[in-house]
Amino acid sequence: MSRYRPSTFRIRDHHGVRDEKEEHMNLGQFYKKCVEAGIQADPRGKAGIERYLKAEKKRHEALERFEKENYDHERLTNPYTDVRILHGDGKEPLKGLLVGIDAYQPELMLADMLRNRGEEVSAVLTHHPAGFGIKRLAEVLDVATEQWIALGVPPHIAQNLNEERLEEVVRRFHVANSDAAVDAARLLNMPYMCSHTAADNWVASHLQKKLDAAKPHLISDVLELLYEEPEYRHQARLQAPPMLVTGKKTTRCGRIFVEMTGGVMPKQQAFEELSRYGISTLVVMHMPEEALATVKKASLNVIIAGHMASDTMGMNLMLDKVLPPGDSIKIFECAGFKRFDRRKGRAARSSKKKTAGRARSRKR
Numbered sequence: 001m002s003r004y005r006p007s008t009f010r011i012r013d014h015h016g017v018r019d020e021k022e023e024h025m026n027l028g029q030f031y032k033k034c035v036e037a038g039i040q041a042d043p044r045g046k047a048g049i050e051r052y053l054k055a056e057k058k059r060h061e062a063l064e065r066f067e068k069e070n071y072d073h074e075r076l077t078n079p080y081t082d083v084r085i086l087h088g089d090g091k092e093p094l095k096g097l098l099v100g101i102d103a104y105q106p107e108l109m110l111a112d113m114l115r116n117r118g119e120e121v122s123a124v125l126t127h128h129p130a131g132f133g134i135k136r137l138a139e140v141l142d143v144a145t146e147q148w149i150a151l152g153v154p155p156h157i158a159q160n161l162n163e164e165r166l167e168e169v170v171r172r173f174h175v176a177n178s179d180a181a182v183d184a185a186r187l188l189n190m191p192y193m194c195s196h197t198a199a200d201n202w203v204a205s206h207l208q209k210k211l212d213a214a215k216p217h218l219i220s221d222v223l224e225l226l227y228e229e230p231e232y233r234h235q236a237r238l239q240a241p242p243m244l245v246t247g248k249k250t251t252r253c254g255r256i257f258v259e260m261t262g263g264v265m266p267k268q269q270a271f272e273e274l275s276r277y278g279i280s281t282l283v284v285m286h287m288p289e290e291a292l293a294t295v296k297k298a299s300l301n302v303i304i305a306g307h308m309a310s311d312t313m314g315m316n317l318m319l320d321k322v323l324p325p326g327d328s329i330k331i332f333e334c335a336g337f338k339r340f341d342r343r344k345g346r347a348a349r350s351s352k353k354k355t356a357g358r359a360r361s362r363k364r
């Protein structure tokens with residue numbers, strides 16, 4: 001592991017923009033950078049986020065006294081209810097981060113065991129949220145509404161379908177015992193954080209841009225493009241490759257929609273609407289059995305790219321934006337997560353180019 005070089009971190013929050021110099025990036029700075037990274041890849045764009053936060057401020061002002069007392073003030077600056085520090089005051093310096101797709105009680109205990117063996121695990125980062133990070137998870141469906149409108153679905157249809165989905169999800173998580181992992185983090189005094197939509201935004205926008213740019217003709221071309229990503233190749237080696245569940249490899253793929261936002265599948269009627277508005281192929285993380293009949297009826301081609309692989313890709317792309325350069329923060333991979341650092345590939349490619357350029361100029 002290389003030695004840490006003190007760095008300056010640009011922090012943007014409700015106090016404005018400032019540069020902070022720290023011996024180690026701390027959990028609070030890491031959290032703020034995750035939110036910033038999420039906004040960078042958000043389909044609503046900066047203007048859309050500002051509109052969303054303005055509406056949230058108005059909503060807060062109009063709350064009744066009892067509701068105001070319990071209000072989560074992070075919502076005024078962070079548009080993602082599923083990106084939160086769940087335990088810790090944010091001042092904890094990050095030397096090592098245990099990252100998992102589902103990092104709950106067992107992983108928190110694992111982190112504590114590793115600490116007792118002398119490993120520097122400063123905090124645990126879970127992709128799928130826990131505690132208050134999951135209770136209002138559905139509110140991030142505003143992101144999906146914007147994506148659908150961009151695809152050509154009229155706003156009233158996009159909003160209605162996603163709002164129905166939102167209410168159902170709020171009810172589903174309301175009954176869950178979602179604080180258990182946060183309680184474990186508190187008892188172990190293990191700093192604990194979740195980052196869900198900030199990472200999902202990255203995988204959705206990365207794949208959508210890649211597929212739009214490559215203009216594949218057949219479904220087999222789409223599968224080949226997915227296999228270029230290290231996370232899908234890794235999961236293929238673990239016997240969970242991207243899976244074509246409806247359509248054939250020889251089918252024309254038409255217009256493709258990468259639907260990977262919100263952590264919950266759209267209502268079944270939504271598939272018919274997407275087909276009606278010109279979508280031929282869906283690339284998703286997962287799809288429930290009961291939705292398969294509807295997508296077949298709507299003649300949609302569906303590629304299940306893979307849940308762990310897609311979530312891992314989102315986390316990797318987000319971490320590339322958030323982590324300081326080099327390996328100053330050691331990553332402990334667990335619970336379905338594997339680190340692929342695309343910055344290293346780029347750095348290697350650009351230094352190769354520089355070397356080749358220098359060699360050419362020497363020849364001249």
Ligand SMILES: [Fe+2]
Nearest residue numbers: 128263307311
């Ligand atoms: Fe997920």
